Structure formats: structure tokens, C-alpha cells
Amino acid sequence: MSATPELDVERSDERPVPPREGRRRHLSDRSRAERNLGWRLAMPAFAIMVAVTGYPILQAIWNSFFSYRLTDPENKHFTFLSNYWVALKDGVFWQAVGVTFLITVITVVVEFFLGMVIAMVMHKIVIPRRTLRTIVLIPYSIITVVSAFAWFFAFRTDSGFVNHWFSWVPGIDPSTDWFGNFWGSIFVICLSEIWKTTPFMSLLLLAGLAQIDTSMEEAAEVDGATYWQRLTRVILPNMKAAIMVALLFRTLDAFRIFDNIFIMTGGANGTSSLSVLTYNQTIDRVEIGMGSALAVLLFLFVLLIAFIFVKAFKVDLAGGRS
Template sequence: MTTTTTPAKKPRRSQRARAEARLGWMLAGPAFGLMLLVTLYPIGQALYDSLFSLRLTAPDERELIWFGNYGVVLGDPAFWESMGVTLLITVITVVLELILGFALALVMHRAVKKLRGLARTAILVPYGIVTVVAAFAWFYAFDINSGGYVNNWLSWIPGFDPDLNWFAHPETSLIVIILSEVWKTTPFISLLLLSGLAQVPGDLEEAAKVDGATGAEIMRRVILPNMKAAIMVAVLFRTLEAFRIFDNIYIMTAGANGTEALSLLAYNTSIGRLEIGLGSAISVLLFLSVLIIAAIFIKGFKVDLAGGKNS
């Protein structure tokens, strides 16, 4: 005799839950709709312009070429060089920010109560500075033609050239750009990780200490597993932001010496060369790249952005 089991039905939401959901949409709906409108219009306009051969010097000679601009862009080595630069900056900055941000989050989490507010304020200062202002500060600190003082600070290092022009070489230019990014946005990572640390049950840490676990074992087996969701969300948000880097590169090098990222390539193509069609195609490809990265993180790592959980 065989028995069949019927799958359990999903419990229906209560009337109160439905009312709260309606209230949430009523409160957030107008702002969400406005943000969607402001976001969708430039995306739609860029997608539309990318289908045309369009130059600002000859706006009346617009010609529909469908996906011809994408073929030109994808066949251009400059696009793939910019993609490589973007990926390099993104990977290095996110890894460094994750390590430093976690260290800062531990400091803020375990600081003495009287000093906790001061520690958090001091750590968050760089994040509160406008990106353009921070980029100019880093540029003038390293640029020897503007009286940069970093070379004087590093002159005690054996083998260091006090006359080193940081922005004259691809490697050193990228070092300054990456350092400025890490300095500016590490506090953002530390804030997200701090919220994750706050969710780690204290009784689990105490139980691990009673069982004789070392600090490294507690970190590996108790703290990090309970912070996985916060870590993945922090990495996702920061990766998407780093992939669209523009300000620091534009101010420091303007894309010279092999430092041109995708966003700057789109700007230089559209504004510098007045190739609106090609520039729009690059912007659309940049947007698609960001969507692909987000999909990989959310689906591949099963990140729940709403609930802050991992399945």
C-alpha cells in the first residue's frame, strides 16, 4: 500500500501583514516611482542613442544603424583595456577595503563605551568628504608639479626617488588611485560589517571561550559564519560602486597612462570626441556589466538584500 503526500501549502499572510505591506508601498511608493523615473529616462535615452550613428558636430546626420555601435565598441582594443583597468581597480580596492573595514568594524564594536562614539566619528570622517574634494587632496599630495609632500615623507626609504612623478607611470598612477579609493570608501564597508558584528550572538562567543577555543577559532567558526550575509552585501554594494569609478581617475590622470576606466571611456567618447552614439553604447555596456555582477552575487551567492540572510 502506497501513500501519497501532498505538498504543504504556503501559509497565507494575515490581514495585518497585508495591511502593513500596503502601508509600506503607500509610504515608499512615491519616492520609489520618482527614483525609477529619474533612473529609467537616462538609461532609455542612452539605449536609444546607441542605436544611431550620431555626432554632436553633425546632429542632422543621424542614421539608424541598430547594433553597429556595439560591434565597433566590442571590436576596439581600447574598450577591453578599459575593462581590464576597471576590473583591476575593482578587485584590489574591494579586497583591501574588506580587510581594513573588518578591522575598523572590530575596533568600533569592541571599543570602550566612552570612546565608542569618538572612534566611530573619527573612522567615518573620510566617507563624509565629497569625492571630488578627496580626489583633489590626494592629487596635490602626490603631484610633484604642485608641491606634493608625499615624496618628502617617503624620502627616508632606501632606494626611493624623491623626484618620482607618480602620475607619469601607469603602475604608480594606479597605486595612488587605488589608495584614494580605499581611504575614501573603507568606512562604508566598516559600517556594513559593524551591523553584521552586532548580529553575532554573544552567548556563542562566550560558549566558545568556555570550550577553550582560541581567538582565531572563534573568529573562523563563530563570528565569520554569522556575518556571511553582511560580508556578501558589503562586497556586492562596494563592487558595484567601484566598477563605476570616475571622479578619482578623471581628476588625477584624466585616463592617461593606461588608467582609463569604462566610465571615463564613455565620457571621453561622448564629450571629448562628441561621438554620442558610441559613447551611449559604452554606457549601456557598462550598465549591463553592473547588472551581470549584481546577478552573479545575488543568485550565485544567494544574497538576500531584503532580509540580510544567506540561503
């Protein structure tokens, strides 16, 4: 007599019920109302954002179709894609692209490994975490211009202390001119960028570490997994979303580097980035048309990088609460 209800229970448990569809049908009215409310609340801010950012982008695209020099506005004439063609054929443009990619790769890779180490230390540390996070964030809280000037004067031959402190290192003496060659300039630029933005990377990775269920790591340790195995098979896979966000934000920010290069070298010794090249064309040479074309190309590079990151990591950020 008791076998029949048990069999019925097993059948009801094994019946495939799509959880997402059931939840969507059950909460469709509520979800629709919340979605409409969210759009109404966000619409004013969204409209202001489009007006503030959308208009300059469209204006830059429009100006890029003209041969337009600010000191000679009467000779403004439509050239369509001529500015883009001139830029893409110019070796200076591709050199700036190469320097931008070089600085981006070096800084983001180093910042990721240092940020991961700092995040794991802060995650396991016993002392008050808020105090430690505040201390770690000090470099990131400094204005980029102030930080760039500090590193610039630290490495100068006349006012810097780096050459005197590290004169015992082979290849460094009091007369070493760090900004007299390409690789010396790149080293200082990357070092200043890494020092300032590694705390930002570490906090983003720390947020990802906080989302990992500690029982998973403990179970792997009980099963005899080494630390490297726990790191590569438990910790990092569960931090995929946080890693993608951290790398994406820092890559986009590093690709638009301007302050450090402008203050330290001004683009000399072949260290000009895309942002510095755009500034020189638009501000120094007042070539509004060519400068706008370079700005649009920089914008397209940023969009391409974001697209590659999202496709490569294949993370559904909208589907998870973390």
C-alpha cells in the same frame, strides 16, 4: 492514570506543524492589508524614481542604436548594434575593462580586510563609540573631488610632500614621478580610493558584528576554540548578509570609478576606466551614439556583478530582520 496525559502531550509536541504556513494562515489578512498599504505609500516615490532613472536609461539605450554626433545632428542614422560591435572589437574598450576590474579588485579586497579590523576594534572599544565612529567617517565625508585633488598634489613632484617624507624608502626620491607610468598612477588611485571608502566598509561590517549573539562566541571560547576558529566558524558565518551587502555596494561603486582617475591622470598611461572612456566619448568627442553604447555596457557589467554576488553568497536578505 498519569501516563495517558503524558503520552498525549508528547504526541502533540511531536506533531509536525509548519511554522511558516501556520503563521501565514493566521496573519494572511493582516499581511495583505499591510502589503497593500506599503505599496500605496511607496508608489509615489517609486513612480518618481522610475521617471528620474528609467527615462535616462531608456534614452541611452535608444541613442546607442544610432550613429549620432552632437556637432552634426543632421547625419544621425540608425545603425542598430553597430556601436556595440565596434566597442567590443576595440582593444581600448577591453583595456578600460581590465583597468576597471584591476582597480575594483585591489580596492575592495584591501578595504574589506582593513574595514574588518577597524570594525572589530570599534566593536570591542571601551571609549564612546559614537565619537569613534564620527572620527572614522571623516575621510568618507570628504567630497571625492576634493580628496582626489589632495592626493594628486601630495604625490606631485613639484608641490607634493610624499617624495620628501619617504625619500628613505628604496625606489623613492624627490624626483619620483608617480603619474609618469601605469603602475605608479594605479598605486596612487587605489590608495586614495582605499583611504576614502574604507570607513564606509567598516561601518557596514560593524552593523553585522552588532547582530551576532555574544553568547555564541562565549560558548565557543569556553569549548576551547581559538580566536581564529571563533572568527571563521562563528563570527564570519553569522556576518554573511552584512559581508555580502558591504562587498556588493563597494564593488558596484568601485567599478564605476571616475573622479580619481579623471583628476589624477585623465586616463593617461593606460589608466582609463569604463566611466572615463564613456565620458571621453560622450563629452569630449560628443559621440552620443557610441557614448550611450558604452554607458549601456557599463550598466550591464554592473547588473552582472550584482547578479553574481547575490547568487554566490546565497543570502536571503528579505527573510531576515538584520
